[in-house]
Amino acid sequence: MRSIILFDDPKIRLQLLPFTYTRPVAKIRCGIWTIAEKWNDWLQTSTSFQTENYLSTRFPAIHSTDQIYINGALCPDTLLVEAIEKLTDESVLISTDNEILAIKTSSSDWTPAAGTNSFNKLVYSESVIMIRRIWDVFSGNGVQIKSDFERILASRKSAGLTDPFTHCYNPENIFIEEGAVIRASVLNAENGPIYIGKNALIQEGSTIQGPFAIGESSVLAQGTKIRPNTSVGPFCKVGGEVSNSVIFGYSNKGHDGYLGNAVLGEWCNLGANTNNSNLKNDHTAVKLHSYVTGKLESTDLLFCGLFMGDYSKAGISTMFNTGTVVGVNVNVFGAGFQPKHVPSYSWGGNAEGFTEYRFEKAIAVAKDTVSRRGVTFDETDEAILLEVFGQTKNQR
Known part of the structure; x- marks a missing residue:
């Protein structure tokens, strides 16, 4: 029996924050399905995840005697699936840009940090669709x-x-x-x-x-x-x-x-008459907060709007500027355009100023938000959000 494990590429995961603070890369939705749901359909099996340690309780990796590790940012298509299915034992499929696409191995210990030197390398020359940036x-x-x-x-x-x-x-x-x-x-x-x-x-x-x-x-x-x-x-x-x-x-x-x-991630709420700009007045490329550099970096896009992490909320008539990134568990409100980056666990607005969103209060609101939909918010969810609170403290 084989296991299909969708792994987080560390570089891509960082580029996909704030959404990957609370989920593996393959749980991102693009199209009708999440990336993981696409692979479930194409391979007619249930996939699992290799992700950050603090996420692994909620999203565990399921191993067997035969593993196929697939890059979690990769979207399947006919030629790609055929190439992965043809992989022999202890071999790796890499792109022409030397990105790891898939690995077939009996080892349950492989991680991206281990590299591919011990594997038989096959170059996949067809184009691929990867969700590399938000x-x-x-x-x-x-x-x-x-x-x-x-x-x-x-x-x-x-x-x-x-x-x-x-x-x-x-x-x-x-x-x-x-x-x-x-x-x-x-x-x-x-x-x-x-x-x-x-x-x-x-x-x-x-x-x-x-x-x-x-x-x-x-x-x-x-x-x-x-x-x-x-x-x-x-x-x-x-x-x-x-x-x-x-x-x-x-x-x-x-x-x-x-x-x-x-x-928008999960468990977000935009108040009435909330708007985002998606085009600059001077029609130049939109710059976006990068979690890689901590600075504004060009997207090379003319149209680019709002990115909001899980559990974040905006008050009525909130205005978001072109290319705004809002982190996890943010409560943003008030007059005027909001900053281009609102760090996780921030409370307030551009006009009023921001303070730290107290963790106990943020968790109480998150629990209430989830329970209203008949979904259980458990200790694992709280532990994930506590980890994110700690990871993002120096951003606030």
Whole structure:
């Protein structure tokens, strides 16, 4: 029996903060599925994770006598999966840029730090899709929606649309799961597929342009405007206008306001009329806080908005500047544009100033947030957030 283990590349993990403070790289959502869910589907098995020690209790690695380690930032495709399946014992698949793509070994002790000198090297000359930086999550989202959609469509049939007041453009490019409810909306899949998850609710007057995906039991509020290349994970509430953005899951943007070229983690909440800028007035490339250098670094992107880590919240009418990074467990509010980087466990706003968000208070709010969705917040979750609190203390 073989084990498929998705490993965190240390360099990539650092580039994907703040999202990888609280999850392995492969638990990032891009498209309809997370990276791990993609591999589960392509390989028809359950994957596990090799990640930071403090995350391993929640996301353990499962070993056997035969391991295939796959880079957790790597998105599968037909040629790549074929190449990995053909790996012989004690061999490594590397890219033309010398990145480790996959390793097949009997050892349960391999880590990226161990390197690849003892393995038979095979160079993979085809192009690969890697989620290397946080802006790759939204910039690659449309392509990944299409890829995931094709996998779903190849093996299952859509439940179909029953509402007579909803109009669909290119209905064969729309997949609706059982239990989903759509009321008096417009679904335009002419330029990309639309996926509606199990028990999702699309309320009256919503307009959707594909590529778009919404996960299980998520809700689009009345009159929501969804622009292309947007993914909403499971158990979210979304309203207002959203464009080319990814919301991982269990997060709320339930009211009017604009979210564009953005990524929200889990258990986030944006208050009513919260907006982010995604284009600078002078139309120059957006700079973003780098956890690698601690400085603003160019993304080389014209459009780039908000990145918000897990458990963070914004008060009503909060304004986020172009290319803003908000850490984990932040409570941000008040007048004026917020700073380009709001460190984890910060409380306050640009006008009022920031103080440290007391850990005990932050955990109490996190527990209440999670319990409202009928999900258990346990000692492992608290231990992860305590570790993040310690790791980020020198940022505040």
